[in-house]
Amino acid sequence: MERNYVKNVLKSPRISETPKKVIALGGDGIGPTVVNATINILKGMKIRGLEIKSMPCGEYAIETLGIAFPEETKKAVDNCDAVLFGATHKSAVQVIAYLRWGLGNYANIRPIKYFKGMNTTLKTELVENIDYTFIREGTEGMYAATGKEGKLAKLIGKGIINKSDIEKWTEDAIYAIRITSPKATDRIGRVACEVCMRRKKNGIGKGLLEIVCKPNVLRSQDGMFLKRIKKIARMEYPEIQVETYIVDDFAARLIRFPDYHDTIVIPNMMGDILSDEAAQIVGGLGVSGSGVYGSRIPYFEPTHGSAPDIAGQKIANPTATIISASMMLDYLGYEKESIGLIKAIENTLIGGLDIEKNWKTLPRDAVPPKYQKNGKFGTTDDVANKILEEYKKLDS
Numbered sequence: 021m022e023r024n025y026v027k028n029v030l031k032s033p034r035i036s037e038t039p040k041k042v043i044a045l046g047g048d049g050i051g052p053t054v055v056n057a058t059i060n061i062l063k064g065m066k067i068r069g070l071e072i073k074s075m076p077c078g079e080y081a082i083e084t085l086g087i088a089f090p091e092e093t094k095k096a097v098d099n100c101d102a103v104l105f106g107a108t109h110k111s112a113v114q115v116i117a118y119l120r121w122g123l124g125n126y127a128n129i130r131p132i133k134y135f136k137g138m139n140t141t142l143k144t145e146l147v148e149n150i151d152y153t154f155i156r157e158g159t160e161g162m163y164a165a166t167g168k169e170g171k172l173a174k175l176i177g178k179g180i181i182n183k184s185d186i187e188k189w190t191e192d193a194i195y196a197i198r199i200t201s202p203k204a205t206d207r208i209g210r211v212a213c214e215v216c217m218r219r220k221k222n223g224i225g226k227g228l229l230e231i232v233c234k235p236n237v238l239r240s241q242d243g244m245f246l247k248r249i250k251k252i253a254r255m256e257y258p259e260i261q262v263e264t265y266i267v268d269d270f271a272a273r274l275i276r277f278p279d280y281h282d283t284i285v286i287p288n289m290m291g292d293i294l295s296d297e298a299a300q301i302v303g304g305l306g307v308s309g310s311g312v313y314g315s316r317i318p319y320f321e322p323t324h325g326s327a328p329d330i331a332g333q334k335i336a337n338p339t340a341t342i343i344s345a346s347m348m349l350d351y352l353g354y355e356k357e358s359i360g361l362i363k364a365i366e367n368t369l370i371g372g373l374d375i376e377k378n379w380k381t382l383p384r385d386a387v388p389p390k391y392q393k394n395g396k397f398g399t400t401d402d403v404a405n406k407i408l409e410e411y412k413k414l415d416s
Contacts, residue, residue: 026210029127029313030218032101032352039069040352041100045093047078047115049326050336051106057338057404058104058345064408065415067349067357072104078112088112097123102348103319106341107326119312119319120158126204126314127211128158130295130323131343132281135365137372138303139386142278149279150302151224155212156291157204158312163288164199171195200241200287202248209249211313212285213257219283220259228261228282229253232270232290242287249285267294274298299323306336306385307369309343311351318351320344334400337383339365342407364411368403381406 032040044059046052059072075093082088088111097103097119108115119125134140134150172193175181186193212229219225231249233242246264253262265273267290274281274294278301286294299308305324312319322340330336342365350358371378372386379387384397391397398406 026214039071042072042102042104043096043100044072044074044104045077047106047108049107049328049331051326053334053400054336054338054341055106057400058341061404061408067354077115078108089115105319105321109326123317124315125312125318126159128156128312130154130310132298134302135369137370140303142301146279152281153283154291154295155215155285157208157288160199160204161288162198169194169196205245205248209252212283213253216260216283225282230284231264232267232284232286234267236266304385307339309340311347320348335384336400337385338400338404360411360414364407367410368406
């Protein structure tokens with residue numbers, strides 16, 4: 021029963037013939053630019069039964085409607101099949117808070133894949149074989165302490181610390197709470213096992229589950245995370261090989277053994293940090309998409325944030341958002357289209373092997389620094405149009 025539920029987390033349980041409704045939330049910064057470019061691709065793919073509607077949120081909604089997450093937008097989200105999300109600034113944090121905690125989307129899946137031709141500083145043939153996935157628990161850990169931080173003096177009355185601790189750390193010291201529950205640990209463990217099995221079945225992975233945390237220091241909390249997931253894998257997924265790592269050692273292994281990894285399950289903040297590190301190995305956050313699952317309404321977003329320094333310039337790399345859209349198509353039951361979209365990205369970025377010929381359709385972070393400095397790279401729309409063109413070639 022539990023395993024069937026987890027499978028439904030990763031794949032829409034709805035009948036494939038029914039229309040799929042997607043709500044697009046561009047948000048702030050470069051969010052609207054990359055989301056709109058991705059919408060144009062999805063519409064150009066002419067996917068039967070896929071309906072996409074853009075709704076306001078973020079600072080633009082605050083300026084025009086007086087609120088970051090209007091009720092009409094919220095209702096649209098509550099009645100759709102998936103959300104394609106861009107990014108929001110801090111003033112609109114309630115948007116992402118609702119998509120994650122409000123809807124109960126706890127499994128943050130971040131694929132790390134090298135696309136041949138992409139510019140990367142790690143020059144080794146091993147980079148070309150990188151294709152692994154982070155399964156990051158997204159609702160607990162340090163990030164669950166939002167609104168639960170404060171001065172140490174508050175902890176004295178609760179008997180958590182002594183007055184002597186105040187003398188050691190001073191009254192200005194701030195605490196935050198790190199939360200890990202058995203329930204959240206078990207459910208992210210099962211999602212990771214299902215992803216691991218699926219990757220092996222599809223010929224991408226080798227059936228290796230890597231559990232990463234800090235049990236040598238956080239003996240009770242991360243010790244629980246490690247033991248419970250190991251038990252789930254052993255009892256429910258005997259086909260899976262399990263390896264365990266301390267997080268600082270694993271951070272080094274991502275660089276030292278870049279092509280070794282498969283399915284990585286990891287607590288919230290650690291997963292946020294290490295998946296960003298891994299993205300740099302394959303070319304940067306511009307090629308790092310994600311899907312966040314758990315409820316019947318998952319959301320899909322690039323991991324790069326709003327990047328206000330380049331907002332409005334139409335030079336942001338849309339690839340991360342397009343990868344996220346591919347994950348969304350897979351979830352909605354459009355497997356063929358999802359695979360085709362990734363192939364179209366591959367066929368576009370491979371142009372980086374001949375920069376002089378193809379720079380006009382390559383994103384800024386795919387060309388060498390000299391080209392970036394001289395403005396020799398494609399705009400957001402140039403890149404998106406090229407990817408759509410490559411997709412249509414596959415479909416013809």
